[in-house]
């Protein structure tokens with residue numbers, strides 16, 4: 001396998017975009033292409049991560065359409081759908097294609113346009129990821145799953161609602177420093193704890209917003225990267241794993257086994273351990289997930305993740321900053337874009353280009369993109385390639 | 387709709403009971419199963435009261451929970467406003483929601499008094 005580098009990144013401001021899905025996909029892609037300094041070179045392939053264009057934009061085969069729109073024809077083009085982990089999957093596919101020697105210049109663009117549809121329609125579309133007969137038909141939604149997992153955590157590990165609020169406050173504070181974030185507003189523990197109940201014990205502030213947005217990356221072999229940039233970011237490890245679909249069928253429903261296995265695979269490929277990670281972007285669609293993932297990745301002991309939040313370990317100036325971008329909670333969660341946006345943030349962080357939210361000289365970073373309700377997770381490890 | 391039995395699917399090769407049904411056993415990949423009746427009473431493992439309702443369910447909150455029947459856990463709606471972890475519940479067959487203009491039937495769980 002060849003070493004693979006990211007040489008350019010770009011994204012749209014997340015939130016409510018004036019443009020349609022194709023507009024934002026094109027905008028993020030062109031920013032990444034320009035940033036990568038590849039000029040008019042031909043791309044070999046394009047991977048577009050998107051979860052619900054058929055349902056929300058009444059458009060299918062969006063990858064072919066994007067290739068046409070931004071003049072990548074005749075590059076190979078595929079849409080990649082893996083629920084909210086579509087972005088992670090698209091990046092993984094691009095990594096494998098470059099690592100194998102098949103392709104030299106590849107674009108990965110993730111995007112979703114969600115704010116034009118009614119909230120209950122989006123909630124229902126997302127809920128269709130759950131088990132059709134054992135979960136979905138009973139009225140289960142993703143926040144309901146988040147609520148049930150949170151309650152298990154409270155019973156088992158002594159997590160309190162205050163810990164969820166602390167994660168929200170931290171991520172809002174980080175989002176305030178991120179010009180691309182959907183929500184750029186500070187929040188307080190008291191404010192979070194008095195927001196409306198969505199899926200008890202989850203309140204509005206422990207749940208990510210519905211956002212539009214797109215993010216994009218340019219990949220090439222590491223040995224060709226110096227042609228384009230002094231600071232290529234190497235993809236050091238990739239891991240992906242599935243789990244049984246229904247939460248109740250998992251041996252221990254508080255253990256995110258797909259996260260655990262994906263992390264182990266990524267660490268093994270990169271030849272590093274959780275201690276070697278300086279900054280991470282985790283999938284906090286619900287604030288409990290940031291805590292649970294931080295444990296199952298191996299940063300903290302199981303059941304102790306909330307104590308790390310309490311001590312400030314995961315704050316921007318802590319030992320292991322988590323979600324410097326603001327995470328899904330503040331940056332927003334345009335489902336197909338999220339996995340790519342996590343990598344974009346870490347690319348900027350490793351290169352020292354993250355502005356006000358810059359973490360102190362990180363050398364290695366990890367992203368966790370969590371699909372379904374944890375039944376398909378993609379983890380990437382990035383490091384300086386210079 | 388005809389009332390169904392509250393069942394699990396027992397693998398003929400290794401004896402593992404599963405619900406929902408899989409086409410291959412999650413433990414041994416065996417493909418043959420027998421329907422077995424599940425215990426009549428289970429214990430509540432976790433729950434949520436859902437206020438942001440999906441379509442086809444009218445009155446908030448919708449209380450959903452996971453009930454442990456020993457050999458398997460099953461998720462469903464709870465017919466109680468005061469769920470408590472560890473409480474005893476039993477499955478009751480009935481209409482659970484409307485979906486795409488159709489009535490959907492299934493088991494919900496009610497407290498054993």
Ligand SMILES: [Zn+2]
Nearest residue numbers: 397400411414
């Ligand atoms: Zn078996």
